[in-house]
Amino acid sequence: MRTEDLDQKSQSLYEHLGELRFRLVRMVWILLIATGICYHFSEPVFDFIRAPIAPYLPGGGLIYTGPLDKFMAHIKIAFVCGIIVSCPLWLYQVWKFVAPGLYQNERKYSMGFIIAGSGLFVSGAAFSYYVVLPMAFHFLMNYGGTTDKAMISIEQYLGFFTQMCLMFGVSFELPLIISILGMMGLVSQKFLKDKRRYAIMTLAVAAAIITPPDLMSMVMMLIPMVLLYEIGVIMVGIFERKRETEIRQNQRE
Known part of the structure; x- marks a missing residue:
């Protein structure tokens, strides 16, 4: 390999690492500012989380x-709320880092990426709060009868609650992640279909x-994740057909 090619690759790697550092620093500032704002509302949020x-x-208290x-x-409450509230802003930073690896015509989906990513993340957290957590607590807190009374610490509960909401929020991003990988050419619809059972x-x-040690909670997470995977497969197929159509149009011109 020529020295010029090595220099270009080293420069490209250095530029990518520099861009990654720049975007990470911005994301940290976004989260810090959002956390500071959410801290002023931590008391009513705490009541909501405790419910x-x-x-x-x-x-009724921890x-x-x-x-x-x-x-x-x-x-901790302010930080978690900051992550959720600032979701569109830090997702925009993620998109700006990923966008250079996409085709020019695919970069126009930035707004759709941000809206879809924010909606999926919030939907995952909401699904955890309104569906999974009540079912999990009903099983865990009633297990073994009602003679023993629970005395749960704030630290234990917040750790459990935060893990559940954030992990569900991230897991609901699955179709978006699959779509981006497809747009970058790293996976294809055929590959995703062939590897479905492993997925x-x-x-x-x-x-x-991720879920508590009961079968119902696991199933309640697995079902939407499988559905989201299938949505991702469909989205990759749509982007592939659009790309093939645009390539044929360019060849005719």
């Missing part, structure tokens, strides 16, 4: 054992790891 487990707690526990809980197996393992 799914409140019926199973003595007095406990804390350290003087800083409640303060740190509000910081479903991987999703089942992921659902078992």
Whole structure:
């Protein structure tokens, strides 16, 4: 390989790493600002977060054992809310990093990427809050009878709640991730269809790891993830047909 080619590749890699650093720094600033804004609303948000487990707690409240526990809980709440509220902004940074690897005509989908990504993330978090968590708590808090009473700490609950909402939010981005990989030419609709059984197996393992240790919660996560995978397969096929049509049109011209 010629020295000029090596220099060009090194320069290209250096530029990509520089762009990645630039976008990550911007995302950090976005999250910090959003967290600061959300901190002022942490009290009513905390009441909202506590609601799914409140019926199973003595007095409807969580406990804390350290003087800083409640303060740190509000910081964590503000951070999670900052992630959700600023979703369109940090997704835009992700798109700006990915866009150079796409065809010129595919870069016009930036607004659709941001809207779809934000909607999917919020939908995943909402699905976790309104569907999965109530079912999980009903099973976990009633398991073994009602003689024993739960005393859950703020730290334990927020860790569990945050993990569930964020993981469901990220998992609901699956069709968007698959679509981008397809637009970049890294996967094809045929490849996704041929590897469907392996994909479903991987999703089942992921659902078992992420959700609480009960079958119902796992199934409640696996079903939408499989549906989202199939949506991603359809979207990749649509983009492939559009690309082939545009290539034929360019060849005629």
